[in-house]
Amino acid sequence: MPLLNEEIVEQVKQELADLAGSVRLVMFTQDFECMYCAETRQMVEEVVELSDQLTAEIYDFVADKEKADELGVDKIPAIVVIGAEDYGVRLYGIPSGYEFTSLLHAIRSVAAGEPELSEEGVKALAELTEPVHMQVFVTPTCPYCPQAVVLAHQMAIASPLVRADMVEATEFPQLAIKYQVMGVPRTVINETTYVEGAAPESMVLEKLREALGKAEE
Protein backbone atom coordinates (compact mmCIF):
# COMPACT_ATOMS: atom_id res chain seq x y z
CA MET A 1 0.00 0.00 0.00
CA PRO A 2 1.46 3.40 -0.91
CA LEU A 3 2.30 5.80 1.88
CA LEU A 4 1.39 8.85 -0.18
CA ASN A 5 -2.27 8.82 -1.18
CA GLU A 6 -3.42 10.23 -4.51
CA GLU A 7 -4.28 13.60 -3.04
CA ILE A 8 -0.82 13.98 -1.46
CA VAL A 9 0.87 12.76 -4.66
CA GLU A 10 -0.79 15.55 -6.62
CA GLN A 11 0.22 18.18 -4.06
CA VAL A 12 3.80 16.94 -3.92
CA LYS A 13 4.05 16.94 -7.72
CA GLN A 14 2.99 20.58 -7.69
CA GLU A 15 5.51 21.44 -4.98
CA LEU A 16 8.32 19.67 -6.81
CA ALA A 17 7.49 20.92 -10.28
CA ASP A 18 10.29 23.01 -11.82
CA LEU A 19 13.01 22.11 -9.32
CA ALA A 20 16.04 24.28 -9.98
CA GLY A 21 18.47 21.36 -10.03
CA SER A 22 18.83 17.67 -9.32
CA VAL A 23 18.69 16.36 -5.77
CA ARG A 24 19.72 13.05 -4.22
CA LEU A 25 17.89 11.75 -1.18
CA VAL A 26 20.45 9.59 0.60
CA MET A 27 18.59 7.46 3.09
CA PHE A 28 19.99 5.23 5.81
CA THR A 29 18.09 2.28 7.23
CA GLN A 30 19.26 -1.18 8.26
CA ASP A 31 18.60 -4.80 7.49
CA PHE A 32 16.38 -5.27 10.52
CA GLU A 33 14.57 -1.98 10.08
CA CYS A 34 14.18 0.36 13.06
CA MET A 35 10.97 2.04 14.18
CA TYR A 36 9.76 4.06 11.16
CA CYS A 37 12.81 3.01 9.09
CA ALA A 38 10.63 1.08 6.65
CA GLU A 39 8.14 3.93 6.38
CA THR A 40 10.88 6.50 5.90
CA ARG A 41 12.48 4.41 3.17
CA GLN A 42 9.11 3.99 1.49
CA MET A 43 8.46 7.72 1.75
CA VAL A 44 11.80 8.51 0.08
CA GLU A 45 11.17 5.95 -2.65
CA GLU A 46 7.71 7.30 -3.36
CA VAL A 47 8.73 10.98 -3.28
CA VAL A 48 11.58 10.56 -5.78
CA GLU A 49 9.10 9.03 -8.22
CA LEU A 50 7.32 12.39 -8.39
CA SER A 51 10.08 14.42 -10.02
CA ASP A 52 12.62 13.67 -12.77
CA GLN A 53 15.16 15.69 -10.82
CA LEU A 54 15.11 13.36 -7.82
CA THR A 55 16.97 10.15 -7.12
CA ALA A 56 17.06 7.95 -4.04
CA GLU A 57 20.06 6.13 -2.60
CA ILE A 58 19.29 3.66 0.14
CA TYR A 59 22.11 2.55 2.42
CA ASP A 60 22.42 0.13 5.30
CA PHE A 61 23.56 1.90 8.43
CA VAL A 62 25.60 -1.15 9.50
CA ALA A 63 26.85 -2.61 6.23
CA ASP A 64 27.59 0.82 4.73
CA LYS A 65 29.15 2.29 7.85
CA GLU A 66 31.84 3.99 5.80
CA LYS A 67 29.24 5.93 3.84
CA ALA A 68 27.42 6.85 7.05
CA ASP A 69 30.66 8.12 8.63
CA GLU A 70 31.50 10.09 5.51
CA LEU A 71 28.17 11.92 5.75
CA GLY A 72 28.25 12.18 9.54
CA VAL A 73 25.10 10.09 9.92
CA ASP A 74 24.97 8.74 13.47
CA LYS A 75 21.41 7.46 13.82
CA ILE A 76 18.56 6.13 11.72
CA PRO A 77 16.25 6.60 9.98
CA ALA A 78 18.23 9.38 8.31
CA ILE A 79 17.73 11.37 5.13
CA VAL A 80 20.59 13.44 3.73
CA VAL A 81 19.42 15.91 1.10
CA ILE A 82 22.21 16.54 -1.41
CA GLY A 83 22.13 18.91 -4.37
CA ALA A 84 25.05 20.33 -6.36
CA GLU A 85 26.93 19.68 -3.13
CA ASP A 86 26.24 18.36 0.36
CA TYR A 87 25.08 21.51 2.13
CA GLY A 88 24.68 19.79 5.49
CA VAL A 89 20.90 19.29 5.35
CA ARG A 90 19.80 16.26 7.40
CA LEU A 91 16.52 14.81 8.69
CA TYR A 92 16.60 12.19 11.46
CA GLY A 93 13.43 10.28 12.14
CA ILE A 94 10.50 10.17 9.77
CA PRO A 95 9.44 13.54 8.38
CA SER A 96 5.74 12.84 8.72
CA GLY A 97 2.91 15.12 9.82
CA TYR A 98 3.95 18.75 9.58
CA GLU A 99 7.56 17.73 8.98
CA PHE A 100 6.68 16.40 5.54
CA THR A 101 6.62 20.07 4.59
CA SER A 102 10.17 20.44 5.93
CA LEU A 103 11.35 17.61 3.66
CA LEU A 104 9.74 19.14 0.58
CA HIS A 105 11.13 22.54 1.48
CA ALA A 106 14.61 21.08 1.95
CA ILE A 107 14.42 19.46 -1.50
CA ARG A 108 13.37 22.72 -3.16
CA SER A 109 16.02 24.79 -1.40
CA VAL A 110 18.84 22.32 -1.96
CA ALA A 111 17.87 22.08 -5.63
CA ALA A 112 18.20 25.84 -5.91
CA GLY A 113 21.34 25.99 -3.75
CA GLU A 114 20.32 29.48 -2.70
CA PRO A 115 19.34 30.18 0.91
CA GLU A 116 16.08 32.00 1.52
CA LEU A 117 17.50 34.33 4.14
CA SER A 118 17.87 38.07 4.56
CA GLU A 119 20.96 39.76 3.11
CA GLU A 120 22.27 40.39 6.62
CA GLY A 121 21.75 36.73 7.48
CA VAL A 122 23.67 35.50 4.45
CA LYS A 123 26.47 37.96 5.21
CA ALA A 124 26.69 36.94 8.87
CA LEU A 125 26.83 33.26 7.96
CA ALA A 126 29.52 33.89 5.31
CA GLU A 127 31.73 35.29 8.06
CA LEU A 128 31.66 32.10 10.15
CA THR A 129 35.07 30.59 10.81
CA GLU A 130 34.07 27.64 12.99
CA PRO A 131 31.72 24.71 12.47
CA VAL A 132 28.14 25.00 13.70
CA HIS A 133 25.84 22.05 14.37
CA MET A 134 22.15 22.83 14.70
CA GLN A 135 19.74 20.15 15.94
CA VAL A 136 16.10 21.11 15.71
CA PHE A 137 13.90 18.90 17.87
CA VAL A 138 10.34 18.46 16.61
CA THR A 139 7.23 16.33 16.92
CA PRO A 140 5.14 15.48 13.83
CA THR A 141 2.09 17.14 15.40
CA CYS A 142 3.73 20.52 15.97
CA PRO A 143 2.52 23.13 13.49
CA TYR A 144 5.22 25.66 14.42
CA CYS A 145 8.13 23.25 14.06
CA PRO A 146 8.73 23.32 10.28
CA GLN A 147 9.50 27.05 10.58
CA ALA A 148 12.45 26.27 12.84
CA VAL A 149 13.61 23.33 10.70
CA VAL A 150 13.40 25.26 7.45
CA LEU A 151 15.34 28.17 8.94
CA ALA A 152 18.13 25.87 10.17
CA HIS A 153 18.29 24.15 6.78
CA GLN A 154 18.55 27.54 5.04
CA MET A 155 21.48 28.41 7.29
CA ALA A 156 23.16 25.14 6.33
CA ILE A 157 22.73 26.00 2.66
CA ALA A 158 24.15 29.47 3.27
CA SER A 159 27.35 28.28 4.97
CA PRO A 160 29.57 25.25 4.38
CA LEU A 161 30.35 25.35 8.09
CA VAL A 162 26.75 24.83 9.21
CA ARG A 163 25.15 21.41 9.49
CA ALA A 164 21.43 21.39 10.34
CA ASP A 165 19.45 18.37 11.51
CA MET A 166 15.77 17.89 12.01
CA VAL A 167 15.45 15.44 14.93
CA GLU A 168 12.06 13.83 15.47
CA ALA A 169 11.99 13.73 19.26
CA THR A 170 9.59 10.83 19.74
CA GLU A 171 11.92 8.48 17.82
CA PHE A 172 15.03 9.54 19.72
CA PRO A 173 13.79 9.88 23.29
CA GLN A 174 17.31 9.45 24.66
CA LEU A 175 18.36 12.61 22.81
CA ALA A 176 15.23 14.42 23.98
CA ILE A 177 16.28 13.60 27.54
CA LYS A 178 19.94 14.49 26.93
CA TYR A 179 19.00 17.94 25.60
CA GLN A 180 16.14 18.42 28.09
CA VAL A 181 13.51 18.76 25.41
CA MET A 182 10.16 19.43 27.12
CA GLY A 183 8.66 21.44 24.30
CA VAL A 184 9.15 21.80 20.57
CA PRO A 185 10.58 23.24 18.47
CA ARG A 186 13.81 23.39 20.45
CA THR A 187 17.06 24.07 18.61
CA VAL A 188 20.35 22.97 20.09
CA ILE A 189 23.39 24.80 18.74
CA ASN A 190 26.79 23.17 19.22
CA GLU A 191 25.56 21.27 22.27
CA THR A 192 25.69 24.40 24.41
CA THR A 193 23.07 26.90 23.34
CA TYR A 194 19.32 26.52 23.09
CA VAL A 195 16.58 28.30 21.16
CA GLU A 196 12.98 27.79 22.29
CA GLY A 197 10.19 27.97 19.77
CA ALA A 198 10.10 29.08 16.14
CA ALA A 199 12.34 32.10 16.60
CA PRO A 200 12.98 34.67 13.87
CA GLU A 201 16.18 34.56 11.81
CA SER A 202 17.83 37.44 13.66
CA MET A 203 17.35 35.78 17.05
CA VAL A 204 18.71 32.44 15.85
CA LEU A 205 21.77 34.22 14.40
CA GLU A 206 22.34 35.87 17.73
CA LYS A 207 22.16 32.51 19.50
CA LEU A 208 24.57 31.12 16.95
CA ARG A 209 27.08 33.84 17.80
CA GLU A 210 26.46 33.18 21.47
CA ALA A 211 27.25 29.48 20.93
CA LEU A 212 30.51 30.30 19.16
CA GLY A 213 31.41 32.80 21.88
CA LYS A 214 30.92 30.11 24.52
CA ALA A 215 33.39 27.84 22.74
CA GLU A 216 36.06 30.54 22.91
CA GLU A 217 35.71 31.10 26.62
Added chain:
Amino acid sequence: MELQLHVAPHEPEKASPKTEQLYDLLIIGGGPAGLTAAIYAGRARLKTLLLAGSFPGGQPVNTDLVENYLGFPDGVSGAELAQRFQRQAERFGAEVVPDEATEVDFSARPFTVRTPKAAYKAKTVLVATGAVPRRLGVPGENKFFGRGVSACATCDGFFYQGKKVVVVGGGDSAVDEAIFLTRFAREVTIIHRRDELRAAKIYQERAFANPKISVLWNSVVDEILGEQTVSGVRVHNVKTGESSIVETDGVFIYVGMVPETEMFVDQLELDEQGYVVSDRRQRTNVPGVFVAGDVQDPKYRQIVIAAGAGAIAALEAGHFLSEHSL
Protein backbone atom coordinates in the same frame (compact mmCIF):
# COMPACT_ATOMS: atom_id res chain seq x y z
CA MET B 1 -0.46 2.11 9.17
CA GLU B 2 -1.63 5.48 8.00
CA LEU B 3 0.66 8.43 8.38
CA GLN B 4 -0.63 11.98 8.40
CA LEU B 5 1.26 14.08 5.88
CA HIS B 6 0.91 17.82 5.50
CA VAL B 7 1.98 19.69 2.42
CA ALA B 8 2.19 23.41 3.09
CA PRO B 9 2.65 25.07 -0.29
CA HIS B 10 5.77 27.15 -0.49
CA GLU B 11 6.80 28.57 -3.82
CA PRO B 12 8.40 31.96 -3.32
CA GLU B 13 8.83 32.72 -7.03
CA LYS B 14 5.43 31.62 -8.19
CA ALA B 15 3.63 32.77 -5.07
CA SER B 16 5.23 36.18 -5.06
CA PRO B 17 2.29 38.56 -5.48
CA LYS B 18 2.62 41.66 -7.59
CA THR B 19 3.02 44.90 -5.74
CA GLU B 20 1.99 46.94 -8.78
CA GLN B 21 -1.31 45.07 -8.84
CA LEU B 22 -4.32 46.85 -7.36
CA TYR B 23 -6.31 44.20 -5.51
CA ASP B 24 -10.08 44.32 -5.10
CA LEU B 25 -9.80 42.64 -1.73
CA LEU B 26 -6.76 42.10 0.44
CA ILE B 27 -7.29 39.69 3.34
CA ILE B 28 -4.96 39.85 6.33
CA GLY B 29 -4.97 36.48 8.07
CA GLY B 30 -5.22 32.86 6.92
CA GLY B 31 -7.54 31.32 9.51
CA PRO B 32 -11.13 30.18 8.90
CA ALA B 33 -12.46 33.76 8.58
CA GLY B 34 -9.86 34.86 6.03
CA LEU B 35 -9.98 31.66 3.99
CA THR B 36 -13.78 31.56 3.82
CA ALA B 37 -13.73 35.17 2.66
CA ALA B 38 -11.16 34.19 0.02
CA ILE B 39 -13.47 31.45 -1.28
CA TYR B 40 -16.41 33.86 -1.58
CA ALA B 41 -14.27 36.64 -3.07
CA GLY B 42 -12.70 34.27 -5.59
CA ARG B 43 -16.11 33.05 -6.71
CA ALA B 44 -17.25 36.67 -7.03
CA ARG B 45 -14.23 37.09 -9.32
CA LEU B 46 -12.67 39.71 -7.09
CA LYS B 47 -8.92 40.05 -7.53
CA THR B 48 -7.99 38.69 -4.11
CA LEU B 49 -4.75 38.47 -2.15
CA LEU B 50 -4.56 36.72 1.20
CA LEU B 51 -1.56 37.33 3.46
CA ALA B 52 -1.58 34.25 5.65
CA GLY B 53 1.33 35.28 7.85
CA SER B 54 3.89 32.93 9.29
CA PHE B 55 1.22 30.64 10.68
CA PRO B 56 -1.21 29.72 7.88
CA GLY B 57 -4.41 27.96 8.88
CA GLY B 58 -4.96 29.91 12.07
CA GLN B 59 -5.93 28.46 15.40
CA PRO B 60 -7.64 25.24 14.19
CA VAL B 61 -4.16 23.98 13.29
CA ASN B 62 -3.52 23.63 17.01
CA THR B 63 -6.58 21.49 17.56
CA ASP B 64 -6.20 17.74 17.57
CA LEU B 65 -9.77 16.99 16.56
CA VAL B 66 -12.53 19.35 15.45
CA GLU B 67 -15.92 17.77 16.10
CA ASN B 68 -18.29 20.71 15.74
CA TYR B 69 -17.65 21.87 12.17
CA LEU B 70 -20.38 20.94 9.75
CA GLY B 71 -19.76 18.21 7.21
CA PHE B 72 -17.36 16.07 9.26
CA PRO B 73 -19.56 13.67 11.25
CA ASP B 74 -16.53 11.75 12.54
CA GLY B 75 -14.51 14.86 13.31
CA VAL B 76 -11.51 16.13 11.40
CA SER B 77 -8.04 17.16 12.54
CA GLY B 78 -7.72 20.92 12.80
CA ALA B 79 -4.68 20.82 10.56
CA GLU B 80 -6.48 18.91 7.83
CA LEU B 81 -9.46 21.22 8.00
CA ALA B 82 -7.21 24.26 7.62
CA GLN B 83 -5.49 22.69 4.62
CA ARG B 84 -8.80 21.90 2.99
CA PHE B 85 -9.92 25.51 3.52
CA GLN B 86 -6.78 26.77 1.84
CA ARG B 87 -7.02 24.46 -1.15
CA GLN B 88 -10.66 25.46 -1.61
CA ALA B 89 -9.74 29.15 -1.48
CA GLU B 90 -6.96 28.74 -4.04
CA ARG B 91 -9.21 26.76 -6.34
CA PHE B 92 -11.29 29.87 -6.95
CA GLY B 93 -8.35 32.07 -7.76
CA ALA B 94 -7.35 33.76 -4.51
CA GLU B 95 -3.60 34.20 -4.15
CA VAL B 96 -2.61 32.82 -0.75
CA VAL B 97 0.91 33.73 0.38
CA PRO B 98 2.69 33.15 3.70
CA ASP B 99 3.77 36.80 4.05
CA GLU B 100 3.06 38.60 7.29
CA ALA B 101 1.36 42.00 7.23
CA THR B 102 3.17 44.35 9.61
CA GLU B 103 1.73 47.78 8.84
CA VAL B 104 -1.42 49.23 7.30
CA ASP B 105 -2.49 52.63 6.06
CA PHE B 106 -6.27 53.04 5.89
CA SER B 107 -6.11 56.85 5.80
CA ALA B 108 -5.64 57.03 2.03
CA ARG B 109 -7.30 55.15 -0.83
CA PRO B 110 -6.48 52.70 -2.21
CA PHE B 111 -5.44 51.22 1.12
CA THR B 112 -1.85 50.11 1.71
CA VAL B 113 -0.78 46.94 3.51
CA ARG B 114 2.91 46.39 4.13
CA THR B 115 4.91 43.24 4.81
CA PRO B 116 8.66 43.23 5.57
CA LYS B 117 9.25 42.62 1.84
CA ALA B 118 6.63 44.65 0.00
CA ALA B 119 3.71 47.08 0.01
CA TYR B 120 0.36 46.12 -1.49
CA LYS B 121 -2.52 48.31 -2.65
CA ALA B 122 -6.14 47.27 -2.32
CA LYS B 123 -9.59 48.81 -2.77
CA THR B 124 -10.99 46.92 0.22
CA VAL B 125 -9.33 45.13 3.12
CA LEU B 126 -10.51 42.37 5.41
CA VAL B 127 -8.90 42.24 8.83
CA ALA B 128 -8.90 38.60 9.96
CA THR B 129 -5.75 38.48 12.06
CA GLY B 130 -7.31 36.38 14.81
CA ALA B 131 -6.08 36.11 18.34
CA VAL B 132 -3.14 34.60 20.18
CA PRO B 133 -3.17 32.68 23.45
CA ARG B 134 -3.13 34.84 26.55
CA ARG B 135 -0.30 34.22 28.96
CA LEU B 136 -0.71 34.14 32.72
CA GLY B 137 1.78 36.92 33.39
CA VAL B 138 3.15 35.29 36.56
CA PRO B 139 6.74 34.77 37.74
CA GLY B 140 8.38 31.68 36.23
CA GLU B 141 6.20 31.67 33.11
CA ASN B 142 8.75 33.22 30.75
CA LYS B 143 11.65 31.37 32.32
CA PHE B 144 10.04 28.00 31.67
CA PHE B 145 8.15 28.69 28.44
CA GLY B 146 9.05 25.85 26.07
CA ARG B 147 10.74 24.03 28.94
CA GLY B 148 7.81 22.90 31.06
CA VAL B 149 5.30 25.62 30.26
CA SER B 150 3.38 25.20 27.01
CA ALA B 151 0.39 26.52 25.12
CA CYS B 152 0.36 23.61 22.63
CA ALA B 153 -0.67 20.21 23.97
CA THR B 154 -0.56 18.56 20.53
CA CYS B 155 3.06 19.72 20.11
CA ASP B 156 4.42 18.93 23.53
CA GLY B 157 2.14 16.28 25.08
CA PHE B 158 4.61 13.53 24.15
CA PHE B 159 7.21 14.84 26.60
CA TYR B 160 4.95 14.25 29.57
CA GLN B 161 4.59 10.48 29.33
CA GLY B 162 3.90 9.09 32.76
CA LYS B 163 4.25 12.55 34.29
CA LYS B 164 1.96 14.90 36.14
CA VAL B 165 0.70 18.06 34.48
CA VAL B 166 -1.65 20.92 35.26
CA VAL B 167 -3.89 22.70 32.78
CA VAL B 168 -4.82 26.26 33.65
CA GLY B 169 -8.23 27.44 32.43
CA GLY B 170 -11.83 26.27 32.23
CA GLY B 171 -13.01 26.85 28.67
CA ASP B 172 -13.35 24.45 25.72
CA SER B 173 -9.65 24.51 24.90
CA ALA B 174 -8.53 23.93 28.47
CA VAL B 175 -10.81 20.96 29.05
CA ASP B 176 -10.36 19.45 25.58
CA GLU B 177 -6.56 19.64 25.87
CA ALA B 178 -6.69 18.23 29.40
CA ILE B 179 -8.47 15.19 27.96
CA PHE B 180 -5.91 14.98 25.14
CA LEU B 181 -3.03 15.10 27.63
CA THR B 182 -4.32 12.01 29.47
CA ARG B 183 -3.00 10.02 26.50
CA PHE B 184 0.47 10.76 27.86
CA ALA B 185 0.36 12.07 31.42
CA ARG B 186 -0.48 9.88 34.40
CA GLU B 187 -2.34 12.69 36.14
CA VAL B 188 -3.91 15.90 34.86
CA THR B 189 -5.17 18.63 37.17
CA ILE B 190 -7.31 21.41 35.76
CA ILE B 191 -6.82 24.61 37.74
CA HIS B 192 -9.80 26.91 37.32
CA ARG B 193 -10.58 30.21 38.99
CA ARG B 194 -14.34 29.60 39.22
CA ASP B 195 -16.50 26.87 40.78
CA GLU B 196 -17.75 25.58 37.44
CA LEU B 197 -16.26 25.04 34.00
CA ARG B 198 -17.18 27.21 31.04
CA ALA B 199 -16.44 24.42 28.55
CA ALA B 200 -19.21 22.77 26.53
CA LYS B 201 -21.02 20.08 28.52
CA ILE B 202 -19.75 17.29 26.26
CA TYR B 203 -16.15 18.18 27.19
CA GLN B 204 -17.11 18.38 30.86
CA GLU B 205 -18.76 14.94 30.75
CA ARG B 206 -15.66 13.44 29.17
CA ALA B 207 -13.35 15.15 31.64
CA PHE B 208 -15.35 14.13 34.73
CA ALA B 209 -15.54 10.54 33.42
CA ASN B 210 -11.77 10.38 32.99
CA PRO B 211 -10.08 8.92 36.07
CA LYS B 212 -6.81 10.73 35.30
CA ILE B 213 -8.41 14.20 35.49
CA SER B 214 -9.15 16.17 38.63
CA VAL B 215 -10.17 19.80 39.02
CA LEU B 216 -8.84 22.33 41.50
CA TRP B 217 -11.71 24.82 41.81
CA ASN B 218 -11.65 28.53 42.68
CA SER B 219 -7.91 28.62 42.24
CA VAL B 220 -5.52 31.02 40.56
CA VAL B 221 -1.88 30.35 39.68
CA ASP B 222 0.47 32.92 41.24
CA GLU B 223 3.84 31.48 40.31
CA ILE B 224 5.49 28.66 38.39
CA LEU B 225 8.15 27.05 40.52
CA GLY B 226 11.33 25.12 39.79
CA GLU B 227 15.09 25.25 39.53
CA GLN B 228 16.18 23.61 36.25
CA THR B 229 12.76 22.23 35.40
CA VAL B 230 9.20 22.94 36.54
CA SER B 231 8.49 21.37 39.91
CA GLY B 232 5.15 22.91 40.79
CA VAL B 233 2.83 25.89 40.82
CA ARG B 234 1.86 28.10 43.70
CA VAL B 235 -1.88 28.76 43.71
CA HIS B 236 -4.28 30.60 45.93
CA ASN B 237 -7.94 29.92 46.56
CA VAL B 238 -10.02 32.96 45.61
CA LYS B 239 -12.71 32.10 48.20
CA THR B 240 -10.54 31.34 51.23
CA GLY B 241 -7.40 33.23 50.24
CA GLU B 242 -5.37 30.16 51.22
CA SER B 243 -2.14 29.59 49.35
CA SER B 244 -0.80 26.16 48.45
CA ILE B 245 1.66 24.40 46.16
CA VAL B 246 0.60 21.88 43.51
CA GLU B 247 3.44 19.61 42.40
CA THR B 248 3.67 19.21 38.63
CA ASP B 249 6.11 18.46 35.81
CA GLY B 250 4.39 20.68 33.28
CA VAL B 251 1.98 23.60 32.95
CA PHE B 252 -0.35 23.96 29.97
CA ILE B 253 -1.98 27.37 29.70
CA TYR B 254 -5.41 27.90 28.12
CA VAL B 255 -6.72 31.11 29.66
CA GLY B 256 -8.30 32.77 26.67
CA MET B 257 -7.02 34.85 23.82
CA VAL B 258 -5.71 38.31 23.03
CA PRO B 259 -6.79 39.86 19.70
CA GLU B 260 -4.02 40.60 17.20
CA THR B 261 -4.72 44.28 16.67
CA GLU B 262 -1.46 46.05 17.42
CA MET B 263 -1.02 47.34 13.85
CA PHE B 264 -4.56 48.77 13.79
CA VAL B 265 -4.34 50.90 16.93
CA ASP B 266 -4.29 54.24 15.07
CA GLN B 267 -6.23 52.94 12.07
CA LEU B 268 -9.44 51.35 13.32
CA GLU B 269 -11.82 51.75 16.23
CA LEU B 270 -10.99 49.16 18.89
CA ASP B 271 -12.87 48.38 22.09
CA GLU B 272 -11.27 48.61 25.53
CA GLN B 273 -10.04 44.99 25.29
CA GLY B 274 -8.43 45.68 21.90
CA TYR B 275 -11.01 43.93 19.70
CA VAL B 276 -11.94 45.59 16.40
CA VAL B 277 -15.39 47.19 16.64
CA SER B 278 -17.76 46.16 13.85
CA ASP B 279 -21.42 46.17 12.92
CA ARG B 280 -23.52 43.18 11.91
CA ARG B 281 -22.34 43.54 8.33
CA GLN B 282 -18.73 43.12 9.49
CA ARG B 283 -17.94 46.75 8.67
CA THR B 284 -15.39 48.70 10.68
CA ASN B 285 -15.47 52.46 11.22
CA VAL B 286 -13.47 52.87 7.99
CA PRO B 287 -15.70 52.32 4.92
CA GLY B 288 -14.13 49.59 2.78
CA VAL B 289 -12.33 47.94 5.68
CA PHE B 290 -14.08 44.85 7.00
CA VAL B 291 -13.33 42.53 9.89
CA ALA B 292 -14.12 38.89 10.70
CA GLY B 293 -13.13 36.11 13.07
CA ASP B 294 -11.63 36.12 16.53
CA VAL B 295 -10.08 39.56 16.10
CA GLN B 296 -13.60 40.98 16.58
CA ASP B 297 -15.10 38.18 18.66
CA PRO B 298 -14.30 38.06 22.37
CA LYS B 299 -17.21 35.73 23.06
CA TYR B 300 -17.80 32.76 20.75
CA ARG B 301 -14.48 31.99 19.04
CA GLN B 302 -15.75 29.12 16.93
CA ILE B 303 -14.52 28.02 13.50
CA VAL B 304 -18.06 28.03 12.09
CA ILE B 305 -18.71 31.55 13.38
CA ALA B 306 -15.42 32.91 12.07
CA ALA B 307 -16.17 31.28 8.71
CA GLY B 308 -19.66 32.78 8.68
CA ALA B 309 -18.35 36.24 9.45
CA GLY B 310 -15.71 35.82 6.75
CA ALA B 311 -18.44 35.04 4.21
CA ILE B 312 -20.43 38.11 5.25
CA ALA B 313 -17.34 40.29 5.01
CA ALA B 314 -16.50 39.09 1.49
CA LEU B 315 -20.08 39.61 0.31
CA GLU B 316 -20.11 43.08 1.86
CA ALA B 317 -16.78 43.90 0.22
CA GLY B 318 -18.34 42.93 -3.11
CA HIS B 319 -21.32 45.23 -2.44
CA PHE B 320 -19.00 48.03 -1.43
CA LEU B 321 -16.99 47.72 -4.65
CA SER B 322 -20.06 47.78 -6.91
CA GLU B 323 -21.80 50.56 -4.94
CA HIS B 324 -18.76 52.76 -5.35
CA SER B 325 -18.07 51.54 -8.91
CA LEU B 326 -14.57 50.54 -7.86
